[in-house]
Amino acid sequence: MDIDLSSMPLAQISADIELIFVVSGEMNHRFVRDASLLEECGFTGKEGQKCYLAHVKRLYVGIASIEWDELRTGCAQAIRALRNVKASSLKVGAYAAKRETNWLAAMVEGFLLGDYSFDRYKSTKENHPIENVTISLENFDASINLVDDIQILNERLKRSLIVSDAVNFTRDVANSAPDDMTPSMMASLAAEMAREEGLEISVYDENWLEENGLGAFLAVSRASAHAPRLIHLTYTPQERPVARVALVGKGLTYDSGGLSLKPSEHMITMKADKSGASAILGIMSALAKMELPIEVHGVIGATENMIGGNAYKPDDILVAKNGKTIEVRNTDAEGRLVLADCLCYIQDYAKENEFELDAILDFATLTGACVVGLGEYTIGLMGHNKKLKESIEEAAFKAGELIAELPFNPYLKELLKSQVADICNISSSRYGGAITAALFLSEFISEENRQKWAHLDIAGPAFVEKEWGCNPHGASGAGVRLALQWLEELATR
Ligand code: BES
Ligand code: ZN
Ligand code: ZN
Numbered sequence: 053m054d055i056d057l058s059s060m061p062l063a064q065i066s067a068d069i070e071l072i073f074v075v076s077g078e079m080n081h082r083f084v085r086d087a088s089l090l091e092e093c094g095f096t097g098k099e100g101q102k103c104y105l106a107h108v109k110r111l112y113v114g115i116a117s118i119e120w121d122e123l124r125t126g127c128a129q130a131i132r133a134l135r136n137v138k139a140s141s142l143k144v145g146a147y148a149a150k151r152e153t154n155w156l157a158a159m160v161e162g163f164l165l166g167d168y169s170f171d172r173y174k175s176t177k178e179n180h181p182i183e184n185v186t187i188s189l190e191n192f193d194a195s196i197n198l199v200d201d202i203q204i205l206n207e208r209l210k211r212s213l214i215v216s217d218a219v220n221f222t223r224d225v226a227n228s229a230p231d232d233m234t235p236s237m238m239a240s241l242a243a244e245m246a247r248e249e250g251l252e253i254s255v256y257d258e259n260w261l262e263e264n265g266l267g268a269f270l271a272v273s274r275a276s277a278h279a280p281r282l283i284h285l286t287y288t289p290q291e292r293p294v295a296r297v298a299l300v301g302k303g304l305t306y307d308s309g310g311l312s313l314k315p316s317e318h319m320i321t322m323k324a325d326k327s328g329a330s331a332i333l334g335i336m337s338a339l340a341k342m343e344l345p346i347e348v349h350g351v352i353g354a355t356e357n358m359i360g361g362n363a364y365k366p367d368d369i370l371v372a373k374n375g376k377t378i379e380v381r382n383t384d385a386e387g388r389l390v391l392a393d394c395l396c397y398i399q400d401y402a403k404e405n406e407f408e409l410d411a412i413l414d415f416a417t418l419t420g421a422c423v424v425g426l427g428e429y430t431i432g433l434m435g436h437n438k439k440l441k442e443s444i445e446e447a448a449f450k451a452g453e454l455i456a457e458l459p460f461n462p463y464l465k466e467l468l469k470s471q472v473a474d475i476c477n478i479s480s481s482r483y484g485g486a487i488t489a490a491l492f493l494s495e496f497i498s499e500e501n502r503q504k505w506a507h508l509d510i511a512g513p514a515f516v517e518k519e520w521g522c523n524p525h526g527a528s529g530a531g532v533r534l535a536l537q538w539l540e541e542l543a544t545r
Pocket of ligand 1: 091307310316325382384385386387417418419421478479485511512
């Protein structure tokens with residue numbers, strides 16, 4: 053789908069269909085030209101209501117307000133409502149409450165993210181008839197003139213297209229069936245993307261993991277028929293970087309639970325346990341196109357967690373890359389083991405290459421407890437640095453992702469004590485599981501990096517088996533929009 057901006061008034065733009073939002077039931081707004089007919093159809097402009105008047109080719113959609121989130125969802129609902137029309141172009145006005153550009157990002161993302169469907173495995177594909185969308189700068193609030201801003205709006209349009217592509221790419225990866233996205237396939241895909249985007253890439257196999265002491269990652273991978281891969285992508289900007297950031301992703305291409313086997317109803321959807329890794333791939337795919345002046349290291353721990361005679365087991369003692377010993381008491385708490393070694397890896401890499409990281413963010417579908425605590429739609433945010441967490445929350449808000457902090461405390465840390473090793477891979481309490489998982493990861497962040505690290509548990513929003521907002525059934529691409537927004541802001545700070 054192509055999206056363009058036009059400084060021409062709506063009436064002068066030719067398109068097959070016009071989309072009009074009725075905002076908070078305001079049926080006498082100048083954009084609404086069919087008020088009496090709409091009333092006859094029982095359309096009152098209530099949030100979520102849709103009415104397509106085929107003879108005049110106008111689609112009316114009710115939204116509660118022109119807040120960014122409402123607009124994004126409204127555009128997603130509109131484009132979905134047009135799945136079966138015989139038309140290929142759409143025009144719509146601007147809905148800006150003030151002179152800024154986020155309304156435009158929200159609309160563009162609404163159309164592109166809302167139009168996404170994952171039908172790779174379906175014989176009959178979904179229709180996506182709308183090929184062109186023109187957004188007129190004729191604004192809903194006539195007192196705000198946007199035409200003078202067309203240049204910065206066009207810039208913002210360009211970035212929103214890049215971000216939306218990145219989200220949809222992430223969705224494709226996360227939605228892939230586990231046998232179509234094994235660790236080595238993920239590495240090949242990463243290499244292909246790196247080639248296209250001009251990124252550096254290094255891929256390491258199980259022998260390298262063994263030689264380099266990534267004993268926790270290796271143990272998780274042992275019983276799988278598909279060998280593990282540690283994938284390291286690097287984006288280096290043209291100019292001198294203003295900051296260096298590491299993004300680490302959990303890439304469990306399948307999580308059966310291992311010997312602490314998941315019950316069958318909990319195993320379904322565990323192909324999406326690679327959503328953190330998928331987000332890293334999406335984010336990395338956008339950086340060069342966005343020309344961000346930040347050096348970004350994307351690190352992925354890709355493996356399956358399976359069963360077999362050689363599986364790692366409860367009671368095993370593992371040695372992580374930083375030398376810490378880990379008592380395994382549950383093999384289903386595998387993500388933290390893989391991430392622990394990946395976090396050690398990137399910190400050691402920075403040290404060996406004599407540079408300092410300004411931030412380390414990890415993205416992981418880490419705990420069911422996070423979903424229990426926050427619900428399916430919200431990312432759990434943890435870390436030691438208040439300012440860093442606030443900057444991530446701010447970026448998430450602007451990007452239209454839901455996030456909430458889960459606070460650390462010293463009593464929870466106690467729960468990870470092991471009688472036989474340095475630390476245990478699960479907590480001794482059934483409560484606070486999202487936080488204790490993050491506190492486990494924290495033990496693999498060196499003292500000098502503690503304030504630079506934040507953990508994002510995306511177990512809730514990464515994969516939801518129903519449509520919500522601009523997200524389809526399945527993978528949402530959680531974390532991508534907020535990370536790109538956060539990196540952009542870091543670049544201007
Ligand atoms: N991949 C799961 C977490 C998960 C659960 C992601 C639901 C998405 C939806 C993770 O590896 C896991 O199994 N965690 C365990 C930890 C427990 C054994 C301490 C969990 O959450 O039950
Ligand atoms: Zn697990
Ligand atoms: Zn897992």
